[in-house]
Amino acid sequence: MSETTIVVDGLRKRFGSAQALDGMSFGVRAGQITGFIGPNGAGKSTTMRVILGLDRPDAGTALVGGRPYRALRRPLCHLGPLLDAAALQPSRSARNHLLWIARSQGLGAARVDEVLEQAGLRQVARRAAGGFSLGMRQRLGIAAALLGDPPTLMLDEPFNGMDPEGIIWMRGFLRSLAGQGRAVLVSSHLMSELQDCANQVVIVGRGRVIADMAVAELLRSASGGRVTVRTGGSGAADVLRAAGGTVTDAGHDTVTVSGLASDRVIAALSARAVPFSEVAVHRASLEDAYLELTREAVEFRASETAR
């Protein structure tokens, strides 16, 4: 098992009447992209702020490499954060913005030029960051997070404001960072942004973890073992029931069954000579799986707002 670089344990935090964190616990491992996903208001940003020591929890702990972030002498060398890409001094050039952060960590200009190159900002390094699009600001935020060459990166909504080309670049870039053995925690309220990118997902709602699992496992569990058969003949539903399946939907030329693997579906239909033209194993998208898991949290919030 790879090393756990961020450990969040039992965090609780209340803002007035809002219970922002309600027992949030999870770990982030090296060499993986961990998606931190949940609907608006689920507590993702608050968790990240607590990890950085910017908000104080009412209970629980958040450790980076075994220590509170604020206790680290050169914190950017342990964890590179991207919290709010819009937060920069607009008249400062991208390079000067990074030089200013680098100095605070005892890092030199050579490192600034390296991260500008990595984030694809070399050409615009001397332009005022105030004129940057949100997508370019996200790249600048990533460059800043990388300055201390940290083993862990924590990025709050890094896909925000990025065009499709930028999103593809970001996914590839995050994959390469994990490939170097870094732990990457990425928040998003859209599961689809993390498709083909995250290995692990921590799905949150109402201030706590709803699911913490490998993406492959999430997809398997959401598919529910359903198989759809296209059939011209009648009787398919009865045959599949008799074979031990549960028929969940029977249209005029398709039948959906669960509890029977596709090879058993084929064997049962063939044995009773029921004609069929297609047998499809249902595959849930990451988005389907996520919506299923978070529906209850979203409904709760909607009913709270309606009161």
Ligand SMILES: Nc1ncnc2c1ncn2[C@@H]1O[C@H](COP(=O)(O)OP(=O)(O)OP(=O)(O)O)[C@@H](O)[C@H]1O
């Ligand atoms: N400084 C604050 N003062 C008051 N309430 C706050 C504060 N920060 C967060 N909250 C509340 O805490 C809850 C969790 O908010 P948080 O921003 O952590 O969620 P989130 O999952 O990051 O949502 P989003 O996807 O919208 O950024 C929300 O109900 C929010 O209104």
